[in-house]
Amino acid sequence: MxxxxxxxxxxxxxxxxxxxxxxxxxxxxxxxxxxxxxxxxxxxxxxxxxxxxxxxxxxxxxxxxxxxxxxTIILEPKKSTNTPAQEIVSKIEKLLVANSLIFTKEMVNFLPKKWELFSDLAIVPSDSLDSKEWQDLFSKNEALSEEIWQIIADSLKVSRIARQSEIANDKLRSSQVKMIVGDSGEVEFVDYGVKFWLDVTKVMFSSGNVTERHRIGSIDMTGEVVVDAFSGIGYYTLPMLVRSNAKHVYACELNPNSIDALTKGADLNAVSDRLTIIEGDNQITLKSLSRMADRVHLGILPSSENTWQLAIDCLKQSGGIIHIHMNVRENEISSFVDYCLKQLKQYAVHREFNVVELIHLEKVKWYAPHIRHIVIDVSVK
Ligand SMILES: C[S@@+](CC[C@H](N)C(=O)[O-])C[C@H]1O[C@@H](n2cnc3c(N)ncnc32)[C@H](O)[C@@H]1O
CATH class of the missing domain: 3.30.70.2580 (Alpha-Beta Plaits)
Structure with a gap:
C-alpha cells in the first residue's frame, strides 16, 4: 500500500x-x-x-x-443517533460557526429541549430562542432567525412550529400560543382512537391529562346520559361518545373557540347526533339539565367546587356518578376526600339520596411541587 x-x-x-x-x-x-x-x-x-x-x-x-x-476509502456516513434536541444544538452550532458567529452556553440554554407534537405541528416552550443574546443576534440578522427556526422544524420532523406562552389566566383557558413557522394553528390528530380538532393559537390542550382521558374512555357508559360541565374542545366529551358509548352527552362550554373545535371534533368522529353543546356559563346552563343525567363530569382546575350542588341536581332520581377534578396538596388528599363527600351528602339531602360514596381516586399528575391533580369518582344513590 x-x-x-x-x-x-x-x-x-x-x-x-x-x-x-x-x-x-x-x-x-x-x-x-x-x-x-x-x-x-x-x-x-x-x-x-x-x-x-x-x-x-x-x-x-x-x-x-x-x-x-x-x-482513499469511500466511507459510510454514520446514521445519526442524536436525539432531536442534540441535533438542534449541533446543526445550529455548525450554522453559527460557518457564519463566524459565537455560540454561547447561554444560547444553548434557550434552545427547545421539549415540545408538544400535534401531527405536523410542534409547540415549543415559551423561552425558546427568547433570550437577550438570541434577540441581539436576530436584530442584526433576521434571515438567520428564519434559518434557525427551520433547523428546529427539520430536527423535529414537522412543518409548523408554534411557541408557547403562559395560558391566559382567564376562565376561558385561552391559548397564547404564537405561530413561528407556518401560518395556521389548526390541527387534527388521533388519540386512543378518538379524533380531536383544535386551533392551538386559540385554545389550549392539556396533554398531561392523557391517562385520565384514556381511563374515562375505558368506562362503559352504554345507555347513559352524561353531562360534561366543562367540555372544552371535547377532551372527555369525545372519548365518552366514541369509546365509552354514552347514549348522549350534554357539553357545557363558555368559549366559542372551544365550541367550534368540539363541533368539528364531533363531526370527525361522526358522533354529532349524540351530542348537545350548551353554550354559556354552567352556573346557569346546568340548571336546564336538572334530573337528566346518569353521570356528571366536572373537569376544571384548580377546583370544581362551585358546581358540586348543580351536579347533584343534574342526576336522575335513580342517582349516578360524579367525576370531580381538583388540585390538592399531596398530604391533604384524604382530608379533601372526606370534605368533598361531606359536602355532597349535604347537597344530596334535598334530592333524597342517601348514599354518597367514593368509588375511585385517581392521581392524574403532579400539577406543581406537592400539588396533585386528582379525580374522584363518587357514586350517589
Ligand atoms: C381546563 S378546560 C377543559 C379541560 C379539560 N376538561 C381538561 O381537563 O383537559 C376548562 C374548560 O371549561 C370552560 N369553562 C370554564 N368555566 C366555565 C363555566 N363557568 N361554564 C362553562 N364552561 C366553563 C373553559 O372555557 C374551558 O374550555
Whole structure:
C-alpha cells in the first residue's frame, strides 16, 4: 500500500492491519482523532478508521509509516443517533460557526429541549430562542432567525412550529400560543382512537391529562346520559361518545373557540347526533339539565367546587356518578376526600339520596411541587 492522504465523502481514513487495529484505535480515541461522522470499514485483512487530522497524526510518536497508511476509502456516513434536541444544538452550532458567529452556553440554554407534537405541528416552550443574546443576534440578522427556526422544524420532523406562552389566566383557558413557522394553528390528530380538532393559537390542550382521558374512555357508559360541565374542545366529551358509548352527552362550554373545535371534533368522529353543546356559563346552563343525567363530569382546575350542588341536581332520581377534578396538596388528599363527600351528602339531602360514596381516586399528575391533580369518582344513590 502506498501512503497518501485522501478526502472522500468528507472524511479521511487510516488503514490498519487488524492485528494492531485495537491498539491504534485506542491511540486515536485517546487523542480525539476519530471522525465520528463515519463508520469504520472492514476491508478483510485491514480496517479503515475514519480520522480527523492526518497531518497531526503523522507526527505522533506511535505513528509508524511502515504499518499505517492513509488511503482513499469511500466511507459510510454514520446514521445519526442524536436525539432531536442534540441535533438542534449541533446543526445550529455548525450554522453559527460557518457564519463566524459565537455560540454561547447561554444560547444553548434557550434552545427547545421539549415540545408538544400535534401531527405536523410542534409547540415549543415559551423561552425558546427568547433570550437577550438570541434577540441581539436576530436584530442584526433576521434571515438567520428564519434559518434557525427551520433547523428546529427539520430536527423535529414537522412543518409548523408554534411557541408557547403562559395560558391566559382567564376562565376561558385561552391559548397564547404564537405561530413561528407556518401560518395556521389548526390541527387534527388521533388519540386512543378518538379524533380531536383544535386551533392551538386559540385554545389550549392539556396533554398531561392523557391517562385520565384514556381511563374515562375505558368506562362503559352504554345507555347513559352524561353531562360534561366543562367540555372544552371535547377532551372527555369525545372519548365518552366514541369509546365509552354514552347514549348522549350534554357539553357545557363558555368559549366559542372551544365550541367550534368540539363541533368539528364531533363531526370527525361522526358522533354529532349524540351530542348537545350548551353554550354559556354552567352556573346557569346546568340548571336546564336538572334530573337528566346518569353521570356528571366536572373537569376544571384548580377546583370544581362551585358546581358540586348543580351536579347533584343534574342526576336522575335513580342517582349516578360524579367525576370531580381538583388540585390538592399531596398530604391533604384524604382530608379533601372526606370534605368533598361531606359536602355532597349535604347537597344530596334535598334530592333524597342517601348514599354518597367514593368509588375511585385517581392521581392524574403532579400539577406543581406537592400539588396533585386528582379525580374522584363518587357514586350517589
Ligand atoms: C381546563 S378546560 C377543559 C379541560 C379539560 N376538561 C381538561 O381537563 O383537559 C376548562 C374548560 O371549561 C370552560 N369553562 C370554564 N368555566 C366555565 C363555566 N363557568 N361554564 C362553562 N364552561 C366553563 C373553559 O372555557 C374551558 O374550555
Amino acid at each position: 502506498t501512503g497518501g492522504i485522501n478526502h472522500q465523502n468528507g472524511g479521511f481514513s487510516i488503514v490498519v492491519d487488524k492485528s494492531i487495529a485495537s491498539v491504534i484505535h485506542q491511540h486515536l480515541v485517546d487523542g480525539g482523532y476519530i471522525n465520528n461522522d463515519y463508520v469504520i470499514k472492514d476491508l478483510g485483512q485491514h480496517i479503515a478508521i475514519p480520522i480527523t487530522n492526518p497531518g497531526v497524526i503523522r507526527k505522533l510518536d506511535w505513528f509508524d509509516e511502515e504499518k499505517l497508511q492513509f488511503e
